[in-house]
Amino acid sequence: MRSIEAKGLTKDFKVYQSRSGLKGAFRDLLNRKYRMIRAVDHINLSIEQGEIVGYIGENGAGKSTTIKMLTGILEPTSGTLQVNGYDPHREREQFVRTIGVVFGQRSQLWWDIAVRESFRLLKKLYRIPDDSYRQHLDRLVEVLEIGSFLDQPVRKLSLGQRMRCELAAALLHRPRLLFLDEPTIGLDVLVKENIRHFLKQVNKEYGTTILLTTHDLSDIEALCSRVVMLDQGKIIYDGDLERLRSQWGDGRRLILELKDEISLSALNERSHGLALRWEGEGTRFVAHMENGTGVSDVLSRLVPAVTVREMKIEEATTEDIVRRIYREGITHHA
Amino acid sequence: MLNTYMELVRIRFLMMLAYRVKYYSGIIIYSLNIGVYYFLWMAIYGENSSLNGTTPVQMATYVAVAWMSRAFYFNNLDREIAAEIRDGTVAIQLIRPYHYILVKCFQGLGEGIFRLLLFSAPGLFLVSLVFPIQLPTGVEDWGWFVLSLVFAFVINSQVNVITGLMAFFIMNNTGLIRGKRVLVDLLSGLLIPIHLFPEWAGKILAFLPFQGISYMPSTILSRGLPTSEIIQFLGIQMLWLILLLIPIQLLWMTARRRLIVQGG
8 A cells, every 4th residue: 555645636725915004904804805825736646655755845835735734634625635545634533543743843742741641641542552552662762762851841851852752752653654844953963863863763664654854955865765846836856866966966076276277278178078167267177077977087188288286076965956956946957 | 532531631630730830829819709709799788688589698608609610610721722723733733643622621621620629629618617608418419519510611611612713713812712701700600690680681691501601500509409490400501512512513624624734
């Protein structure tokens, strides 16, 4: 069975507009103007059991709205949606037993009571049998290293401690599908690293499907085999990270510091026939190499004539690529 | 199923214990209220020994019982629901395998039981030492009263849920909530027993659910009604309890469809 199967998933919001001025305010009382906003626009998404999928996009691209439809919080305006074999909105109460959700910006633990009490309450809510609960909790406590503050109320925890508890809370009932909305927001490098490691482990051990939204692309690089990119409510890319890189990446840049000055035209002459473009003057030059051009090819042409003092190879990071796609839109490349 | 909801009652009980200061200040406020209304009514009685068939002792008992009952049935479900809708926490509630409204009511019950045990019961005992009130000694009267008080709790919670859910439609319903509180205290007979209202007002109130919140349980305990009248009271309460489910269900269903989660 597929974890997520969405066809033509759409969500419209009615946004009320207020008129300006006092006169406008009175008119608003009687007759309010509104316009429809399409937050998610005919999305087709199919995710298999056991996949880790990164769901990325700019602020306001419709990521959160999608997650809220997939988790049954919002009702889709149109389209069909099956998650874990359920209609999330209509069969909400049974459906949510099969998923785990972590919203990075909101706590789902009870603020005023000890973490342990929160877990106990969740155990009752999800009707987890005693022995399996104890066993699973022990494991989560050990891996996430949360044992030392289980008896503290949630409001006294640091963000990193809280987030680890949130993860444990979302996984207590062993959901088949885990939604993570900005799970590493505001966390330090070490905690981030721990959480990523943990998520990988969960995915491998239990075959849990993970859908992750984030602005931190290093999360995606560390975890996801597949990326879905959203822009203005539409999916603009769906595939693996490697293809995204090779397709939209600019190739590598070779930065050279030479011993003697040389002219641009002389360099061009030297590298004639290679797919690259030179930039620079004097002793500093940058070669923008297209995919397929090797650094060694370039160097072997240059070395007989010029002395290279320093050299650096730069590769476009995922962040560069994504930034470029956000800025230029995918249509330029397609 | 019930097990789950009882756990929520327990948790709310724990949370109330965590905020004890609020509870101590509550005791003072309620004692003051009972005192104020007791002396007010005694001033109204003056030399009279009966007002519309109610003796001063019955009136004093009514005041004490009504306020102590309020400690049990009163809750802030309306404010809590409205706040959760406004700040978007309601989204978290919807990813949990329970019925949001039912959960809220059980949390209210946890709060009510807390105040009943640590506040109303000892409070009523203390008040009975200070003021000349007369509580029935029969088990039967107390039994009817407890039943009626439970109904009162449910009706009041339902009214609160309706007010709170209005936040889905009017984002800022603080005014509505405040107005409702004053209205409920007045129309439920907490401040003035309903049989002392002018006749026309009494007739209108007979068609409203509020009488079931304070007037009915307090009257049962303070005036010693015949059983037939008690059963009639309970019948009316039960009727409202069922009728009020309809607007709640309608509101909740519409709200779920119109839900916009605030703040991302």
